[in-house]
Amino acid sequence: MTGVQNGFPLGPQPGVTYPIQVLYCGNCSLPIEYCEYYPEYEKCKLWLERNMPSEFERVLKLGEKEDGEGGGGEEEKKRQKRGGKGIMKARKKEDGPKQVCVSRAPRGKKKSVTVVTGLSTFDIDLKVASKFFGTKFACGSSVTGDDEIVIQGDVKDELFDIIPEKWPEIDEDSIEDLGDQKR
Ligand SMILES: [Zn+2]
Numbered sequence: 001m002t003g004v005q006n007g008f009p010l011g012p013q014p015g016v017t018y019p020i021q022v023l024y025c026g027n028c029s030l031p032i033e034y035c036e037y038y039p040e041y042e043k044c045k046l047w048l049e050r051n052m053p054s055e056f057e058r059v060l061k062l063g064e065k066e067d068g069e070g071g072g073g074e075e076e077k078k079r080q081k082r083g084g085k086g087i088m089k090a091r092k093k094e095d096g097p098k099q100v101c102v103s104r105a106p107r108g109k110k111k112s113v114t115v116v117t118g119l120s121t122f123d124i125d126l127k128v129a130s131k132f133f134g135t136k137f138a139c140g141s142s143v144t145g146d147d148e149i150v151i152q153g154d155v156k157d158e159l160f161d162i163i164p165e166k167w168p169e170i171d172e173d174s175i176e177d178l179g180d181q182k183r
Pocket residue numbers: 025026027028029030032034035038044045
């Protein structure tokens with residue numbers, strides 16, 4: 001009868017003396033230790049603050065330790081606005097597979113641009129990469145998102161040769177062709 005503390009308990013277990021100290025969150029209904037993995041962790045925290053103030057303080061202290069930055073007022077507000085997505089995204093970047101994706105997107109009636117994402121999963125500086133593409137293809141190129149570069153021109157096919165040539169750590173097989181983006 002040991003494994004219970006480590007997994008999700010499925011209701012009363014025979015031979016176990018109750019109460020076991022498993023507290024469930026009223027927002028996400030998970031044991032409160034798991035709240036931080038829930039996308040709406042901020043709402044969980046609000047619920048905890050209202051219903052289990054002592055646990056709220058404990059969880060909050062743990063969270064601050066993990067962050068290392070202590071969470072200031074402004075920073076905290078920003079995170080709440082994004083609904084906790086920032087946390088999930090950061091984890092994904094560390095654990096997820098390294099992959100670059102390229103696709104073609106229409107711009108205007110006849111023109112296309114090329115969208116490159118995923119370079120930062122290889123720890124590549126996007127500004128440097130964008131400048132490199134601009135020079136290489138003699139066209140506009142700019143960083144347009146968290147991990148996105150848009151090159152002004154249809155250069156998707158060339159990228160499969162040029163990216164591994166410039167960054168040998170990126171294998172041609174790690175570049176995924178997403179094809180044409182629909183308008
Ligand atoms: Zn929760």
